[in-house]
Amino acid sequence: MAAIKLDGLTKDYGDVLANDDLSFEVETGEIFGYLGPNGAGKTTTIRALLGFISPTSGSARVLGYDVTDEPALIEAKRRIGYLSDEPGFDEDATGTKILDLHAAVKGDERRDELLDLFEPPLDRPVRDYSRGNVQKLGIVTTFMHDPDLVVLDEPTSGLDPLLQQRFAEFLRAEQRNGVTVFFSSHVLSEVRRLCDRVGIIRDGQLAAVEPIDSLLERTGKSVTVNTNEPIPTDALDVDGIHDPEFGEFDGDQSDTFTECTFTFTGDINALMTRLGRYDLLDLSIEEAPLEDVFLKFYGES
Numbered sequence: 265m266a267a268i269k270l271d272g273l274t275k276d277y278g279d280v281l282a283n284d285d286l287s288f289e290v291e292t293g294e295i296f297g298y299l300g301p302n303g304a305g306k307t308t309t310i311r312a313l314l315g316f317i318s319p320t321s322g323s324a325r326v327l328g329y330d331v332t333d334e335p336a337l338i339e340a341k342r343r344i345g346y347l348s349d350e351p352g353f354d355e356d357a358t359g360t361k362i363l364d365l366h367a368a369v370k371g372d373e374r375r376d377e378l379l380d381l382f383e384p385p386l387d388r389p390v391r392d393y394s395r396g397n398v399q400k401l402g403i404v405t406t407f408m409h410d411p412d413l414v415v416l417d418e419p420t421s422g423l424d425p426l427l428q429q430r431f432a433e434f435l436r437a438e439q440r441n442g443v444t445v446f447f448s449s450h451v452l453s454e455v456r457r458l459c460d461r462v463g464i465i466r467d468g469q470l471a472a473v474e475p476i477d478s479l480l481e482r483t484g485k486s487v488t489v490n491t492n493e494p495i496p497t498d499a500l501d502v503d504g505i506h507d508p509e510f511g512e513f514d515g516d517q518s519d520t521f522t523e524c525t526f527t528f529t530g531d532i533n534a535l536m537t538r539l540g541r542y543d544l545l546d547l548s549i550e551e552a553p554l555e556d557v558f559l560k561f562y563g564e565s
């Protein structure tokens with residue numbers, strides 16, 4: 265059985281068609297990334313899955329329960345963890361009080377283990393928390409009742425790189441124990457590290473559902489080359505170089521360049537061999553920004 269199933273899910277806010285006829289499934293035990301630019305409709309889907317808003321048409325099921333069937337959804341939520349993009353805890357309450365409240369509703373058999381791992385402050389009121397500390401507390405509340413499915417809206421925002429790494433390892437371990445993870449993000453490096461498959465939403469419509477590997481193959485890298493002296497533009501005669509942009513006095517004006525940025529989808533060894541013949545000052549190879557991916561591959565559709 266799919267852990268999440270959307271069947272023509274539509275949410276029309278009047279001015280905005282935030283989710284337009286979305287259909288896809290998330291398998292039990294997979295980590296599924298839900299990607300899209302700002303305002304694409306990710307939070308709207310998540311809020312519909314948790315019963316916070318009603319679909320205008322279509323339907324959705326979580327853990328087999330219809331999200332518009334209130335008693336059924338209450339039952340399902342005992343087995344679901346949810347981390348909001350804005351946790352919105354009571355500012356006057358301490359961390360301990362918030363955890364006690366959540367425990368009273370859902371249980372807290374994993375509280376101590378999670379506190380050891382993520383170490384949010386507990387004795388101060390939430391008003392005095394940094395963004396990262398709010399997020400750490402949110403992670404504890406999401407997992408402490410040992411859910412089968414977790415729905416995470418931008419889960420690593422505010423976490424430092426070390427904690428992001430710890431959280432990634434934690435999610436992988438949860439997955440090995442059979443937990444299903446559905447999370448939204450606009451950060452490609454996070455998605456790359458975690459996901460098995462991704463669904464991409466743009467302007468409320470599903471642009472693609474595909475394994476992360478095939479998305480990354482098409483995405484390519486963003487490469488910047490700086491040289492010590494002008495080198496021939498022929499140096500870029502390598503399969504997989506797209507849209508080269510040259511430094512101010514380079515490229516188009518002459519047949520040499522000292523600075524060039526391009527997207528690369530080819531064999532990195534072939535590129536290094538070719539460029540290795542020249543005297544390079546600097547070479548950077550980075551993940552293409554997710555916004556570029558959207559524009560490049562899904563812009564026209």
Ligand SMILES: Nc1ncnc2c1ncn2[C@@H]1O[C@H](COP(=O)(O)OP(=O)(O)OP(=O)(O)O)[C@@H](O)[C@H]1O
Nearest residue numbers: 277280282300301302303304305306307308309349
């Ligand atoms: N309650 C609402 N009433 C009217 N319009 C809304 C409401 N909530 C969201 N929208 C609109 O619906 C669209 C989708 O918003 P949503 O928050 O689902 O996007 P998102 O992909 O989660 O964006 P972000 O990454 O910025 O959080 C946006 O145009 C937003 O302005």
